[in-house]
Amino acid sequence: MKIREGTAGPAVHKLKQRKYGLSHWQLTAMFIPAVVLVLLFSYLPMFGIIIAFKNFRFNLGIWGSEWCGFENFRFLFESDSFKTLMRNTLGYNITWILLGKIAGIVMALCMEGINNKYCIKVFQSGMFIPYFLSWIVVSYFSHSLFAYEMGMVNSFISQFGVEKIAFYTTPKWWPLILTVFSLWKGLGYGTLLYYGTMLGIDQSLYEAATIDGCGYLKRVWHITLPHLKYIVLVTLIMDVGGIFNSDYGLFYFLTKDNGALYSVADTFDTYVFRTLRNATNLGLSSAISFLKSVVGLSLVLITNAVVKKFDDDCALL
Amino acid sequence: MVESKFRKTVRKTFFYLVLLIVTTLCIIPFITIISASFSNESELILKGYGLFPRGFDMTAYKMVFTDPGQLFGAYIVTIVLTAVGAVGSTLIMAMAAYPLSRKNYRWRGFFNMFFYITMLFSGGAVASYIVICQTLDLRDTFWSLVLPCLVSVWNIFLLRTYFQQVPYSLIEAAQIDGASEMYIFFRIIVPLSVVGIVTIFVMMALSFWNQWYGSMMYMTDDKYMTLQYYMYRILSNVDEMLKNENALMMVNGGQLPKETSRMALCVLAAGPMVFVFMFFQKYFSRGLVMGSVKG
Numbered sequence: 198m199k200i201r202e203g204t205a206g207p208a209v210h211k212l213k214q215r216k217y218g219l220s221h222w223q224l225t226a227m228f229i230p231a232v233v234l235v236l237l238f239s240y241l242p243m244f245g246i247i248i249a250f251k252n253f254r255f256n257l258g259i260w261g262s263e264w265c266g267f268e269n270f271r272f273l274f275e276s277d278s279f280k281t282l283m284r285n286t287l288g289y290n291i292t293w294i295l296l297g298k299i300a301g302i303v304m305a306l307c308m309e310g311i312n313n314k315y316c317i318k319v320f321q322s323g324m325f326i327p328y329f330l331s332w333i334v335v336s337y338f339s340h341s342l343f344a345y346e347m348g349m350v351n352s353f354i355s356q357f358g359v360e361k362i363a364f365y366t367t368p369k370w371w372p373l374i375l376t377v378f379s380l381w382k383g384l385g386y387g388t389l390l391y392y393g394t395m396l397g398i399d400q401s402l403y404e405a406a407t408i409d410g411c412g413y414l415k416r417v418w419h420i421t422l423p424h425l426k427y428i429v430l431v432t433l434i435m436d437v438g439g440i441f442n443s444d445y446g447l448f449y450f451l452t453k454d455n456g457a458l459y460s461v462a463d464t465f466d467t468y469v470f471r472t473l474r475n476a477t478n479l480g481l482s483s484a485i486s487f488l489k490s491v492v493g494l495s496l497v498l499i500t501n502a503v504v505k506k507f508d509d510d511c512a513l514l
Numbered sequence: 515m516v517e518s519k520f521r522k523t524v525r526k527t528f529f530y531l532v533l534l535i536v537t538t539l540c541i542i543p544f545i546t547i548i549s550a551s552f553s554n555e556s557e558l559i560l561k562g563y564g565l566f567p568r569g570f571d572m573t574a575y576k577m578v579f580t581d582p583g584q585l586f587g588a589y590i591v592t593i594v595l596t597a598v599g600a601v602g603s604t605l606i607m608a609m610a611a612y613p614l615s616r617k618n619y620r621w622r623g624f625f626n627m628f629f630y631i632t633m634l635f636s637g638g639a640v641a642s643y644i645v646i647c648q649t650l651d652l653r654d655t656f657w658s659l660v661l662p663c664l665v666s667v668w669n670i671f672l673l674r675t676y677f678q679q680v681p682y683s684l685i686e687a688a689q690i691d692g693a694s695e696m697y698i699f700f701r702i703i704v705p706l707s708v709v710g711i712v713t714i715f716v717m718m719a720l721s722f723w724n725q726w727y728g729s730m731m732y733m734t735d736d737k738y739m740t741l742q743y744y745m746y747r748i749l750s751n752v753d754e755m756l757k758n759e760n761a762l763m764m765v766n767g768g769q770l771p772k773e774t775s776r777m778a779l780c781v782l783a784a785g786p787m788v789f790v791f792m793f794f795q796k797y798f799s800r801g802l803v804m805g806s807v808k809g
Binding site: 235240241242245248255258304308310319326331333335336338341348384386390394446450466469470474483486490493494 | 525526529530532533534536537538539540541543544546547550558559561562563564606607609610612613616619620621625628629632633634635636637638639640641642643644645646648649650661662664665667670694695696699720723724726730731742743745746749750773776777780783784787788791792795799802803
């Protein structure tokens with residue numbers, strides 16, 4: 198066997214790499230299933246977004262349908278429902294993002310404060326139950342609470358001679374009800390997230406602060422909350438990106454899709470969902486989808502930029 | 515200023531009280547439903563829902579079990595869906611997360627971006643619906659329930675974080691011993707990230723178990739009705755459950771147990787799974803916290 202001088206080095210190197218080095222193609226092969234699924238179910242629909250500019254007909258398909266320019270958007274902005282949808286979606290989302298974070302942090306502080314492993318476990322499990330339930334199961338709960346004749350709320354208030362409330366046809370109660378249920382369902386998860394982060398805080402900081410004469414509130418304000426900054430900001434960026442999304446299970450099932458409650462319980466997503474079910478007004482829905490995607494994307498980028506300026510570590514991108 | 519013992523005790527009591535109230539509020543609805551399901555229908559109608567059963571009565575359960583065909587069918591569909599979906603999605607996502615966790619993988623940046631974009635931008639519900647029903651023609655198939663939900667990019671990134679916590683020297687050592695990437699993944703990475711993988715598995719199982727969207731949107735018949743969708747139909751129209759004549763004859767004379775059987779169904783459908791998930795909670799509460807560590 199002849200070994201030419203000068204090529205031995207690279208050849209050995211190549212051999213070594215093939216035998217011991219990482220294999221890029223093997224790693225890439227592991228991607229295939231996920232990439233195919235993402236291409237089909239995430240990227241393919243992205244092209245479907247052009248139906249916002251088309252007069253979509255199911256029988257003609259996406260490519261066969263006629264172009265109609267900004268007709269769909271014009272209809273959307275002129276329709277009465279747009280304002281309501283906008284107000285409901287943004288109003289609920291902003292309120293819930295803020296309240297959800299506050300509630301989670303408060304509960305986490307309570308858990309940290311009691312410092313009893315067994316009790317914390319019990320409380321945590323209890324608070325997590327709602328997280329496991331679908332909105333449909335929750336709608337059974339709300340039915341047992343707010344049904345006109347037999348609901349617990351009505352039997353309770355009628356004991357005091359207050360007239361029964363027809364919850365399912367009275368819009369004014371629903372902002373409160375929806376908020377309570379939304380918080381109720383997300384509380385366990387939020388608490389866990391914040392409590393877990395709190396457990397990672399160096400305890401000597403608290404000891405030092407106590408020796409220096411800090412009261413409880415000061416310790417929370419100057420030690421605990423700053424440590425939560427990262428997780429709060431990262432989840433905030435995600436939340437802001439989804440500010441036009443809504444959990445349509447919540448709105449759709451809890452209100453039992455009741456037309457009388459649309460004024461306070463209809464959001465972009467429930468509207469789209471309903472039009473899909475009835476196959477009406479698809480043009481409007483696709484215009485909504487388009488706006489949601491585009492505005493959502495820009496919001497994520499803007500929030501991220503703001504957060505980045507504020508604190509580079511907490512930015513997502 | 516050292517805090518007095520008294521103030522500490524007051525504070526602790528206050529915390530306990532808050533937690534106790536909130537936890538009770540989280541459990542109460544469940545108790546109400548269970549009590550209602552064991553109630554006597556006429557008494558329930560008279561007195562309304564409450565924390566305790568209104569007259570102990572098992573008619574509702576008898577009623578549900580006289581004609582359990584639909585419930586049974588929905589159970590089987592949901593169990594198969596959950597099993598296939600959770601196992602499949604965990605495997606697929608873990609396999610995608612592993613290369614992303616390898617800092618020296620050549621196309622890491624590209625694939626990171628590839629997945630990340632889908633979190634920022636989506637085609638929306640209308641376009642997804644058209645793609646699934648028309649382009650891919652999955653309407654009325656079992657796969658329309660499974661395939662669209664298999665990959666959750668957020669979970670891929672969580673898994674990536676878990677995998678990154680495995681020391682790189684282990685992977686290097688295995689490579690020197692001639693292990694293939696698949697071998698490294700299944701024999702080193704997976705066993706060392708059990709907590710994370712179980713977390714994702716439970717989350718995916720939960721989302722498949724609670725699936726209703728697919729049955730509602732992509733199905734024109736009841737063949738693949740999931741449990742959740744079945745429950746939705748019962749709540750919006752209890753007569754559907756009572757349409758069977760045998761069932762009507764069994765409860766002849768007395769009041770039809772409409773409300774109670776509704777609630778019995780809710781207990782049967784939601785109850786078992788809550789316990790299963792409570793069992794896993796230990797793992798995934800650890801995993802969720804781990805995943806939220808910066809990565």
